[in-house]
Amino acid sequence: MKADFLLIGQGLAGTVLSYRLLQAGCRVHLMDDGHPSSSSRVAAGLYNPITGRKMVKTWLADTLFEEIEPFYQEMERFLNQKFLHPLGIYRPFISFEEQNEWLSKSADEQFMGFINKVYSRPQFYGVSDALGGLLLKKSGYLDIRVLLIAYREWAKKQGLLTEGKFSASQLNRTREGTWEYRQLKAKNLVFTNGIQAKDCGFFNWLPFTPVKGEILTVRQDFCSREIINRGVFRIDMGKGVGKVGSTYNNQQVDLIPTAAGRNDILSKLEQLIPGKVLEVLDQQVGIRPATPDRRPMLGKHPSEENVYVFGGLGAKGVSLAPYFSNKMVDFLVLGEEPQKEVNINRFFKYI
Numbered sequence: 001m002k003a004d005f006l007l008i009g010q011g012l013a014g015t016v017l018s019y020r021l022l023q024a025g026c027r028v029h030l031m032d033d034g035h036p037s038s039s040s041r042v043a044a045g046l047y048n049p050i051t052g053r054k055m056v057k058t059w060l061a062d063t064l065f066e067e068i069e070p071f072y073q074e075m076e077r078f079l080n081q082k083f084l085h086p087l088g089i090y091r092p093f094i095s096f097e098e099q100n101e102w103l104s105k106s107a108d109e110q111f112m113g114f115i116n117k118v119y120s121r122p123q124f125y126g127v128s129d130a131l132g133g134l135l136l137k138k139s140g141y142l143d144i145r146v147l148l149i150a151y152r153e154w155a156k157k158q159g160l161l162t163e164g165k166f167s168a169s170q171l172n173r174t175r176e177g178t179w180e181y182r183q184l185k186a187k188n189l190v191f192t193n194g195i196q197a198k199d200c201g202f203f204n205w206l207p208f209t210p211v212k213g214e215i216l217t218v219r220q221d222f223c224s225r226e227i228i229n230r231g232v233f234r235i236d237m238g239k240g241v242g243k244v245g246s247t248y249n250n251q252q253v254d255l256i257p258t259a260a261g262r263n264d265i266l267s268k269l270e271q272l273i274p275g276k277v278l279e280v281l282d283q284q285v286g287i288r289p290a291t292p293d294r295r296p297m298l299g300k301h302p303s304e305e306n307v308y309v310f311g312g313l314g315a316k317g318v319s320l321a322p323y324f325s326n327k328m329v330d331f332l333v334l335g336e337e338p339q340k341e342v343n344i345n346r347f348f349k350y351i
Contacts, residue, residue, distance in 0.1 A: 001159070003029040005332065006179065006186035008166045008200070009193025010034075012043075012144055013311050015151045016321040017192055018160075019075065020329045029184060030155055032193075033165040042286030044215060044243055045142035046233060047319045048089055049114040050134065055091060055098070057111065058316065059295075064323050065114070065138045071322035072142055081150040086140040088116055088226040089233075092129035092272070099131050114138055126222050126273055133230075141227065141235055142318045166193070168201045177305060188306040188332065194289035202307050205350045206297060210253045211290045213315070214261035215245035217282040222273055231268040241281065244269050250290075257283040290314040298328050299337075299344035302351065308332065309344060 005021055007014045010032035018028045047068050049061045058064075072084040093099040099120055105111045106118045119132035155161035162184070171189075172180045179186050191197040195208045219240050228234045235243045247261045262283055269277065289312055291297060297312035310328045313320045330336040337343060 001029060001184050003027045003184065003186045005029070005188045005190055006031065006181065006184060007190045007192050008032075009191065009196065009311075010148065010152060010155070010161065011192065011194060012148070012317050012321055013194070013313055013325075014192035015148055016325045017190065017310050017328055018155075019078070019151070020325045021332070024329050024333055026333065028160060029186065030161045031166050031181075031184075032152075032161065032163065034152075034163060042213075042215065042284045043144055043288075043315075043317065044233065044235060044245055045144045045318050046089075046140075046227070046229075046235075047142065047316075048136070048139050048229065050089075050091065050136055051316075055102075055134070057114070058319065060323075061114065062110075064319050067322040067326075068319060069138070069140075072147075075147065075151075079147075079150040079154055081146060083143040083146040083150070084140070085143065086138075087235075089136040089139040089229050090124060090127070090129075090133050090224075090226045091136065092127060092133040092228075092230050093131040094230070096131065102134050124224060124226070124228070126276055127224075127228055128272055128274060135226065139227070144318070166200070168199075179306070188308065190308045190310055190332070192310050194311055195287060197309055197311055202301055202304060203309050206309070206312075206344065206347055207292050207350055208312065209250060209290045209292055211288040211315070212249040212253045212255075213246040213286050213288055214249075214257060214265065215243060215284050215286075216262060216265050216280055217284075218242050218244055218269070218277050219279040219281055220273070220276040221278060222276040228272060230272055232265055232272060234269065234273065240278075253287060255285045255287065257285050261285075288314050293341075293346075296320055296324050296342045297344050297347075298324060298331065298342045300331075302345070302348055 004026045005028050007018050007030045010030045021028045051058045102118050106115050116135040116137040121132050122129050195210045197203045224236050291312040301307040327338050
């Protein structure tokens with residue numbers, strides 16, 4: 001089998017980049033071990049323009065959020081599946097100062113595109129929003145697991161995916177300068193396998209800062225069309241079931257669910273939506289491929305020809321993937337260097 005690009009990893013990064021490359025007319029092959037606890041398969045998939053405890057507009061929001069929904073809707077049509085869920089995100093205010101600040105920002109052009117409405121009184125039954133809150137638009141969640149399964153099945157039917165764990169010891173450089181891996185021959189290698197890219201030998205110097213995140217699925221006497229988000233997020237899955245998360249642990253980075261993580265989420269959920277949890281149905285763990293500066297990693301190996309990486313999307317992968325996969329294709333196909341904020345040459349000092 002021959003390909004222009006062999007992508008290692010079919011998480012969100014590998015799926016989106018391979019689709020972009022195929023649309024650009026390139027021959028692509030994917031390799032993936034289907035690990036059930038990869039961050040992409042566990043992540044809640046929120047895309048949210050106003051984030052953090054201080055409720056600030058996320059980096060490059062005006063650029064990124066123009067592409068999110070059109071891109072994933074295009075993939076829905078391509079795969080004949082539903083996995084994008086545009087929903088409002090409701091963020092209760094925690095002080096009069098915050099309320100006044102957002103009442104003022106609602107008339108500011110740089111925020112108007114993301115604000116559905118600012119409420120100064122309680123709006124949602126069962127939610128702790130005595131001071132009202134901010135209802136966002138251009139927000140929602142992507143069911144990443146459904147996307148990955150649908151794309152995986154399509155790729156397998158097309159003969160574009162090899163299932164199994166990548167082993168660098170089986171990789172060889174040919175006299176022509178291409179790469180051979182078992183029965184595969186590819187002009188270029190692209191590592192799209194998150195923090196596992198550090199294990200391949202080429203990118204063990206990249207300073208990934210893995211973060212453990214835990215998410216609960218709970219049964220509640222509560223339902224909401226909107227995603228409720230303050231301290232934790234709650235996505236309504238229907239029939240009294242909600243997905244709630246998440247924790248942020250960069251000290252104990254493993255795939256073991258913890259009582260501390262469960263209790264932390266439930267405590268914050270109790271503050272947000274008091275007295276409504278009836279049962280914890282599930283607890284999941286994933287490792288986010290974060291970076292020290294919280295920016296993606298795009299670029300070419302400094303000395304190896306035709307070896308690239310596309311990753312480090314972290315907790316905002318759903319928002320970052322459409323735009324930066326396009327930039328990665330521009331680099332791979334047209335030779336246009338990624339912008340300095342995301343280019344891996346910013347980490348060459350670690351080699």
